[in-house]
Amino acid sequence: MSKTNLRLIPALIAIAFSGSAAAAGFQLLEQNASGLGNAYAGSAAVAENASTIFYNPAGMTQLKDVEVSTGVSLVSASYKFNNNGSSTGTTLVGNADGGTDGYIPNAYLSWRVAKDISIGLGIGAPFGLMTDYANPWTGAAQSLKFQIKTINVNPSVAWRANDWLSIGGGVSYQTIDAEYVRVVGTGAPYSGATATLKLNDSAWGWNAGALFTLSPATKIGVSYRSTVKYETTGNVAFTAPLSAASGDVKASVKLPDTFILSATQKLGDQWELLGDISWTGWSSIPKIDVLRASGVPLQTLDTEFRDTWRVAAGANYQLNDAWKLKLGLAYDQTPVKGASTRLVSLPDNDRIWFSIGTQWKPAKNTTIDVGATYLLIKDAEINNDQSANAPSRGIVKGTYDDKAIILGAQLSMAF
Numbered sequence: 001m002s003k004t005n006l007r008l009i010p011a012l013i014a015i016a017f018s019g020s021a022a023a024a025g026f027q028l029l030e031q032n033a034s035g036l037g038n039a040y041a042g043s044a045a046v047a048e049n050a051s052t053i054f055y056n057p058a059g060m061t062q063l064k065d066v067e068v069s070t071g072v073s074l075v076s077a078s079y080k081f082n083n084n085g086s087s088t089g090t091t092l093v094g095n096a097d098g099g100t101d102g103y104i105p106n107a108y109l110s111w112r113v114a115k116d117i118s119i120g121l122g123i124g125a126p127f128g129l130m131t132d133y134a135n136p137w138t139g140a141a142q143s144l145k146f147q148i149k150t151i152n153v154n155p156s157v158a159w160r161a162n163d164w165l166s167i168g169g170g171v172s173y174q175t176i177d178a179e180y181v182r183v184v185g186t187g188a189p190y191s192g193a194t195a196t197l198k199l200n201d202s203a204w205g206w207n208a209g210a211l212f213t214l215s216p217a218t219k220i221g222v223s224y225r226s227t228v229k230y231e232t233t234g235n236v237a238f239t240a241p242l243s244a245a246s247g248d249v250k251a252s253v254k255l256p257d258t259f260i261l262s263a264t265q266k267l268g269d270q271w272e273l274l275g276d277i278s279w280t281g282w283s284s285i286p287k288i289d290v291l292r293a294s295g296v297p298l299q300t301l302d303t304e305f306r307d308t309w310r311v312a313a314g315a316n317y318q319l320n321d322a323w324k325l326k327l328g329l330a331y332d333q334t335p336v337k338g339a340s341t342r343l344v345s346l347p348d349n350d351r352i353w354f355s356i357g358t359q360w361k362p363a364k365n366t367t368i369d370v371g372a373t374y375l376l377i378k379d380a381e382i383n384n385d386q387s388a389n390a391p392s393r394g395i396v397k398g399t400y401d402d403k404a405i406i407l408g409a410q411l412s413m414a415f
Contacts, residue, residue, distance in 0.1 A: 033408025036371030037357015038314030039328030042274030057168030
């Protein structure tokens with residue numbers, strides 16, 4: 001590898017760390033923008049640039065000697081709450097919107113070190129969440145702000161065993177930062193006092209995959225990404241008149257594992273079909289117990305998440321040597337079981353992805369992808385009653401009108 005290419009590595013890392021994932025949503029599929037136009041159908045089988053390191057590291061064997069890929073996805077989400085019978089200690093202000101705008105950067109490098117062996121490095125944000133409400137609002141005692149940011153650094157290796165089988169794997173060093181802000185009761189109907197909880201940690205995980213090239217026109221990919229367990233520590237800060245209650249806190253959380261089965265099928269020189277089915281083990285988060293450093297409980301978030309499935313289908317049309325058009329459709333389950341366990345900090349529901357995109361090759365070894373997705377999210381009913389254990393947090397009851405738009409761009413280069 002030349003000195004010029006080596007100098008690209010810190011530049012790519014700087015891009016990935018230039019901003020944290022602040023997109024609304026918990027699992028962030030947007031680890032590239034090149035797959036956005038297909039709703040990420042075929043993600044473990046496509047292997048069209050170095051971002052395959054995240055979806056299926058075995059795909060690196062399909063790339064050229066050195067490839068770099070970097071991009072960003074912009075997410076604009078709306079979580080509009082319509083009150084219908086809530087009973088809380090805060091002032092009722094009617095409708096409220098917890099949605100925000102955010103971005104998800106990524107960067108990848110793949111290098112063929114021998115005829116059948118490639119190594120790579122991927123940097124992205126696989127999980128993220130941001131909801132932010134004005135103060136006061138109906139559910140302020142349950143949440144004003146909830147933010148989760150992750151950064152995943154994923155060195156990987158791939159080996160082409162023969163003409164039809166490649167395998168790959170990697171390790172992940174992942175960091176997490178979480179911030180949770182809510183109003184706290186002081187015996188008055190509404191005092192405005194807040195508690196701000198901040199937690200962080202780092203942990204290790206791993207991923208592995210296989211790519212089967214059944215024919216020049218047919219590829220099947222399978223991949224698995226492990227759970228990542230955190231033992232987070234931090235502090236909680238209360239505003240007056242509860243400042244004396246501030247102190248150190250801790251919480252354990254295990255982020256879910258994922259499994260992907262993908263396929264791509266070329267139909268002649270112009271059309272290509274893509275398919276994807278994936279599973280996410282969200283039941284690894286039945287609840288989150290936040291404890292003081294002494295072990296005394298501070299608060300429990302009863303998530304009761306369920307495992308979920310996602311199904312996606314896509315198509316590519318090769319318009320000419322320079323341009324490719326992309327389409328995608330996906331059905332994506334929410335981990336939230338129902339109204340009683342839906343949190344105001346994650347007012348999520350089942351959704352359908354409608355995706356379009358295009359790929360342009362301005363030069364032989366340069367590719368630019370752009371994509372757009374509209375998320376049609378089913379109205380989410382909420383009836384979260386926390387009054388039994390915490391009367392000040394009360395009952396939040398109503399309906400969320402959710403929607404989101406994702407825009408992305410990706411630059412990939414081969415050397």
